[in-house]
Amino acid sequence: MKGWTKSWFGLSKKATSNQNSAVPNPEYSRSPLTAKTNHPLDGNYGAKKDVSSKGAFKDMEMSSAIPDANEDILMSGGPSTVDREALNSPSGKNSDILPEVDHEPSGYLKLKIDSLKLEGNHTDAAMAMECTSFKQLFLVIQFGTSEYVSPPLKWKSSTRDTAISIPSRDSSAAASRASSMLSNFTFNTSTMSYCPTSSTPNPSAPSHVVFDVAKRLPVELNIYDHSRGNCFVGKTVIHPCYDYNQYEQYSNRVEVSSAYAQLVDLRVQLSSVFQPLNKKSYGPEDFEPLKLIGKGTFGQVYLVRKKDTRRVYAMKILSKKVIVRRKEVTHTIGERDILVQTAAADSPFIVALRFSFQTPKDLYLVTDYMAGGELFWHLQKSIRFPEARAKFYIAELLLALQALHKRGIVYRDLKPENILLDVQGHIALCDFGLSKANLSVGSTTRTFCGTTDYLAPEVILDEGGYDMMVDFWSLGVLLYEMTCGWSPFYAENTQQLYKNIVFGKVRFPRGLLSAEARDLIKLLLNRNAKNRLGAHGDAEEVKRHSFFADINWEELSAKRFSPPFKPIVEGEFDVSNFDVEFTNKEVPNDFVPVGDMSTSAPLSSTVQNGFKGFTYVDSSQMDEAYNTEPGSPTSSVSSFHDDYHNQDFNRTNDDFFMDHIDP
Numbered sequence: 001m002k003g004w005t006k007s008w009f010g011l012s013k014k015a016t017s018n019q020n021s022a023v024p025n026p027e028y029s030r031s032p033l034t035a036k037t038n039h040p041l042d043g044n045y046g047a048k049k050d051v052s053s054k055g056a057f058k059d060m061e062m063s064s065a066i067p068d069a070n071e072d073i074l075m076s077g078g079p080s081t082v083d084r085e086a087l088n089s090p091s092g093k094n095s096d097i098l099p100e101v102d103h104e105p106s107g108y109l110k111l112k113i114d115s116l117k118l119e120g121n122h123t124d125a126a127m128a129m130e131c132t133s134f135k136q137l138f139l140v141i142q143f144g145t146s147e148y149v150s151p152p153l154k155w156k157s158s159t160r161d162t163a164i165s166i167p168s169r170d171s172s173a174a175a176s177r178a179s180s181m182l183s184n185f186t187f188n189t190s191t192m193s194y195c196p197t198s199s200t201p202n203p204s205a206p207s208h209v210v211f212d213v214a215k216r217l218p219v220e221l222n223i224y225d226h227s228r229g230n231c232f233v234g235k236t237v238i239h240p241c242y243d244y245n246q247y248e249q250y251s252n253r254v255e256v257s258s259a260y261a262q263l264v265d266l267r268v269q270l271s272s273v274f275q276p277l278n279k280k281s282y283g284p285e286d287f288e289p290l291k292l293i294g295k296g297t298f299g300q301v302y303l304v305r306k307k308d309t310r311r312v313y314a315m316k317i318l319s320k321k322v323i324v325r326r327k328e329v330t331h332t333i334g335e336r337d338i339l340v341q342t343a344a345a346d347s348p349f350i351v352a353l354r355f356s357f358q359t360p361k362d363l364y365l366v367t368d369y370m371a372g373g374e375l376f377w378h379l380q381k382s383i384r385f386p387e388a389r390a391k392f393y394i395a396e397l398l399l400a401l402q403a404l405h406k407r408g409i410v411y412r413d414l415k416p417e418n419i420l421l422d423v424q425g426h427i428a429l430c431d432f433g434l435s436k437a438n439l440s441v442g443s444t445t446r447t448f449c450g451t452t453d454y455l456a457p458e459v460i461l462d463e464g465g466y467d468m469m470v471d472f473w474s475l476g477v478l479l480y481e482m483t484c485g486w487s488p489f490y491a492e493n494t495q496q497l498y499k500n501i502v503f504g505k506v507r508f509p510r511g512l513l514s515a516e517a518r519d520l521i522k523l524l525l526n527r528n529a530k531n532r533l534g535a536h537g538d539a540e541e542v543k544r545h546s547f548f549a550d551i552n553w554e555e556l557s558a559k560r561f562s563p564p565f566k567p568i569v570e571g572e573f574d575v576s577n578f579d580v581e582f583t584n585k586e587v588p589n590d591f592v593p594v595g596d597m598s599t600s601a602p603l604s605s606t607v608q609n610g611f612k613g614f615t616y617v618d619s620s621q622m623d624e625a626y627n628t629e630p631g632s633p634t635s636s637v638s639s640f641h642d643d644y645h646n647q648d649f650n651r652t653n654d655d656f657f658m659d660h661i662d663p
């Protein structure tokens, strides 16, 4: 059908420039598989008034020094070996998050994997063959949303430290020899060989992992087989002992996946110790830049390594000058505040803020690094996802939105660029720059913001304000985009896009979507927000839709659903899922040391004061003020409003959907 042959055009990210201009750029740049510059439209543009922040800036505090991360984990006091199989079983009663003590780092957890041991009687030749491929096993150790990807583990015999070489499959005699050899083999991580690749800027990886601990969480160990396309082998969960300086050893049976069930009987042996922190505050000099991974409106995002624990993080650096010039002080402080609140929301599907601090020039937000990259990146490559894969992402997103809405936060900028994947393929929402906190149920807001393709009609129309339902509208757009490969409202220019959103027809390609998926999209893309799915019960109502009939929400929220796709991530410094446009750029050896805020500031002390509240700010006053400013994006859609009000609007929601078009 005419106009729908450019199926992936909907995924081209448009340069809807907000470069200090109130008027969205009418011309999209259309380079579908390359560009990614769909800047959000933000109601702040053109605003004359800035709202100064409340409250005082407070660095995340640490409370003691961390010994060198390479220091041996073994502590005096003697180990107590505990078989915590029952306690630590992923399906066991005790597998949920332990009572939280504090939201700020209170210590660090050192973990040392002593061995991955193959047990049982390996008399079967096929089993022996399988086991040899385990030369390429690696671990993904997950602490909250912080992940450590180990280098491949090295086989080690209990008697000889040697890699095993097994002859071809059809040699049964050799296979049985191998079988007997394997009966007592372990992977010994203390001798694991670390192979630096081009994506590993610094090859000196520690032989154990240290996590910065704010909440006393369980640790999940996932085992993958690199030789079989990073196939999931199994996992186990440990609940580390959080008594200071208490050394513990664990011996856990790995819950293996069905593909490996008859072949292996794996046990992981590890030790842990939790130690207090002395350090009071952090600054950029505590982090080593490794790679540039992204650029946003106000600055860059780097992959960094924290010097003391050697943990990798994503560090977003926001230039104060640019923020002030673009009158975004309040929003920026709001982003930090929302990240703090979401950290407390305990959603595994929201990127976790670890540290925030500022220098005279910049603001810094340090979050867990999501090595799988943006969902946008993967969608571009696949053009569209199979429905089951789209369902998985939409279901996890729904849980993320539920956690936000419960805390009175409307996200407002749901789009594939803001959805990141972790190493295992679970989603994590990032970028809370446009989110709004403290929106109670039933109340509305009026700021004109979001990203054009995903704007709900009530945001464009600006009639009675809008509420959390805008997020469900965007979710509907996203589901359509993931399953069909283009945007439901795709248009050549902004004015036409707005028209399509407010009264255009949504066309479903023939035979691509199930009846349930179509129905869910229709219900989410209901122009009347009061009748939109979610209006009566928020995410719970959406979760009950038949599209999600096969989702066990409890399992999903505990991340026990195996993701349908695992991004390729080789080692903890891997940035191959990010655009080479960024990752190929030179990075500084170090971030500049922090200067004295009062003397070396390039901005006046009054302006600096505005950043004192790099903490919570109630931005409700801002919405009203900015909406009425001349030249704001709200006024930029006035010509569209004129058009819109001349249209026949006495149609039902069903009139907006057409079931059959050719893909």
Ligand SMILES: Nc1ncnc2c1ncn2[C@@H]1O[C@H](COP(=O)(O)OP(=O)(O)OP(=O)(O)O)[C@@H](O)[C@H]1O
Binding pocket: 038, 039, 040, 293, 294, 295, 296, 297, 298, 299, 301, 314, 316, 351, 367, 368, 369, 370, 371, 373, 374, 417, 418, 420, 430, 431, 432, 433
């Ligand atoms: N925790 C993270 N892990 C991995 N990548 C990240 C992380 N945070 C940000 N990024 C990368 O950096 C990009 C820009 O980050 P972010 O969207 O937060 O910046 P922004 O300045 O708000 O961007 P924009 O102006 O487009 O809204 C992301 O799209 C993502 O590719």
